Amino acid sequence: MACCAPMVREPLGEEAAAGLSRMFKALSDPIRLRLLSLIASHDGGEACVCDLTAPFDVSQPTISHHLKVLREAGLVGSERRGTWVYYWMLPEALAKLSTLLEIPAMSAKAPT
Amino acid sequence: MACCAPMVREPLGEEAAAGLSRMFKALSDPIRLRLLSLIASHDGGEACVCDLTAPFDVSQPTISHHLKVLREAGLVGSERRGTWVYYWMLPEALAKLSTLLEIPAMSAKAPT
């Protein structure tokens, strides 16, 4: 994907923008944002759904839905291990977005 | 705002997540993403609306609407100068999001 250089440098193409906007959409909900940070900051870098339901005021199916959105956006991975399902962050996805938003030293283009 | 350290480090609070999710929501549309990169990468770091309408297949009111969303999310500033209205990127906002998504060296927490 040709989408990972700072967007400040050159205009995003249509395709790149479409893909990236899907990831940002996944981050555009407060619950999902907190879920992701909860997963990422959890011991071992992963968390089971059972750890992720209690902190929120919404129903458990709703949490499951949000986790699915994060998964389909490529931001987290998941796996069932016995009774529980574990989720972990996929660092590359975050890194890609972080780089995209980066301001490369100067906010304006190189002078002369 | 206590919201600007990498989210991988510690769980986001409710308030921080609410504010940040509004910014990500502004980035969650392909047209807005392209608008922002168009503005940011434009000569002088700003662009007038007249430069921002042509590249897209949507109507001018729609572009105006998207610009408003970006402005209300604190991602761009704008000003009328004579006939034209100019938009420029607000680097601090991008930087905040970029830092939030950053992976601090190790993806998992420090081992032992």
Add this chain to the structure above:
DNA sequence: CGCTTGTTTCGATGTCTGTCGATACAGTCG
């Protein structure tokens, strides 16, 4: 094998969002 607990899927519902055309507003120029 049936019960219990953890998780996902389904269907319904109310709200939000992107889009448009029409229209209003802001400057400029004759």
Add this chain to the structure above:
DNA sequence: CGACTGTATCGACAGACATCGAAACAAGCG
């Protein structure tokens, strides 16, 4: 002033989304 160009707002509408309760699925345990 009046016409014209550039931009924003309004009102309407279709499609997307967050949420829920109910029900299905999965794994362990008696």
